[in-house]
Amino acid sequence: GEDVEQSLFLSVREGDSSVINCTYTDSSSTYLYWYKQEPGAGLQLLTYIFSNMDMKQDQRLTVLLNKKDKHLSLRIADTQTGDSAIYFCAESISNDYKLSFGAGTTVTVRA
Amino acid sequence: DTGVSQDPRHKITKRGQNVTFRCDPISEHNRLYWYRQTLGQGPEFLTYFQNEAQLEKSRLLSDRFSAERPKGSFSTLEIQRTEQGDSAMYLCASRPEQETQYFGPGTRLLVL
Secondary structure (H helix, E strand, C coil): CCCEEECCEEEEECCCCEEEEEEECCCCCCEEEEEEECCCCCEEEEEEEECCCCEEEECCEEEEEECCCCEEEEEECCCCHHHCEEEEEEEECCCCCCCEECCCEEEEEEC | CCCCEEECCEEEECCCCCEEEEEECCCCCCEEEEEEECCCCCCEEEEEEECCEEEEECCCCCCCEEEECCCCCCEEEEECCCCHHHCEEEEEEEECCCCCCEECCCEEEEEC
């Protein structure tokens, strides 16, 4: 199967770190992605990680992958109000293939 | 602007009518994808083109749905005899070889 699960909501104070978690079931997944969606907009690719990596860092974003537990997380350092959005975890068995998405985590940043 | 574009951005139609959406991918992206996103859910894959060839269709794509990419550039998605359950955001994405998918802004469909 290609189930991807995420917690639905996260509330974080401005300046704190946010951690969004995701689990997937397809052991053949080779690419794992994080997308951001703001209200009424399409999806913006934030970052992705190949399954032979454990971690990837890109400015304020850190992705951690535990392939054994099929667990993916996205950490946003110094969370800002502009980070308020829905964050989707997605997986694919290849970079050429369709994406399977989770239901999204709504992140609300409070002052 | 060289991003993925979709037209229209919003469409309201009555049940039973046909609708057609258009997607213009990023120039020279040979792969094009359609997804459907309902409220509170993540996008679900519908279909995928490599150039003009439609390589995969999801079981979500009933016989009322048809997608084309006649010249390997823009693509259209048509829904015939629309039903209220078709109300959703329809997202298009494109990608070149060896890269990830870039999404358009979507077409939001409301069937009354």
